[in-house]
Amino acid sequence: MNFRHEREEVLNTAREMFAQGLVVGTWGNVSVRLPDAEGIVITPSGMDYARLTPEDMVIVDMAGNKLWGEWKPSVEVPMHLAIYQGRPDVGAIVHVHSVAASSFAVAGISIPAVLEETVHLIGGPVQVAAYAPYGTHRLAQQAVAALGQNNAVLLANHGLVGVGATAASALRACQVAEKTARVVIYARILESGLKGRSLVSE
Numbered sequence: 001m002n003f004r005h006e007r008e009e010v011l012n013t014a015r016e017m018f019a020q021g022l023v024v025g026t027w028g029n030v031s032v033r034l035p036d037a038e039g040i041v042i043t044p045s046g047m048d049y050a051r052l053t054p055e056d057m058v059i060v061d062m063a064g065n066k067l068w069g070e071w072k073p074s075v076e077v078p079m080h081l082a083i084y085q086g087r088p089d090v091g092a093i094v095h096v097h098s099v100a101a102s103s104f105a106v107a108g109i110s111i112p113a114v115l116e117e118t119v120h121l122i123g124g125p126v127q128v129a130a131y132a133p134y135g136t137h138r139l140a141q142q143a144v145a146a147l148g149q150n151n152a153v154l155l156a157n158h159g160l161v162g163v164g165a166t167a168a169s170a171l172r173a174c175q176v177a178e179k180t181a182r183v184v185i186y187a188r189i190l191e192s193g194l195k196g197r198s199l200v201s202e
């Protein structure tokens with residue numbers, strides 16, 4: 001079992017997700033589906049992204065059994081597997097805890113599809129999956145149900161999941177969902193008006 005290319009793809013995407021501030025510490029996780037449904041490559045649990053090498057990635061089969069790797073796989077393996085099983089078109093999954101998307105997840109409000117890119121890349125609003133503790137099968141079921149055929153879903157009081165054909169497109173789904181969340185918050189603030197604050201007469 002080698003899959004060096006897939007292990008590098010997972011690691012590079014995880015590093016990018018961390019560098020862009022979409023997660024802090026060792027939170028978040030990334031996976032890609034292996035060819036011929038052999039399993040998935042996923043980031044290890046609780047390890048510093050800066051120190052990871054492709055050899056630190058973990059391979060599990062579609063039942064969640066470890067096939068390769070030294071470390072424990074991400075605790076969110078059940079959620080990743082449930083999404084792959086429900087969505088044959090998905091080749092990669094990125095899970096982040098970015099601030100604006102997490103704010104919607106805490107408020108229990110879906111991120112509306114207010115930008116062209118949200119519609120184009122995510123397919124519609126980013127719905128909120130009902131709360132379930134992290135790492136559980138219940139969370140996996142809720143995430144699959146709320147994701148539907150779209151490319152991003154919020155996990156209540158937790159974070160955001162993006163999916164795509166490749167790790168790059170799954171990361172892009174997270175970036176677009178996070179950006180849309182931020183734009184909606186800014187737009188709502190602007191809607192509250194700046195009347196009377198101008199220094200010159202308008």
Ligand SMILES: [Zn+2]
Nearest residue numbers: 028095158159
């Ligand atoms: Zn998480």
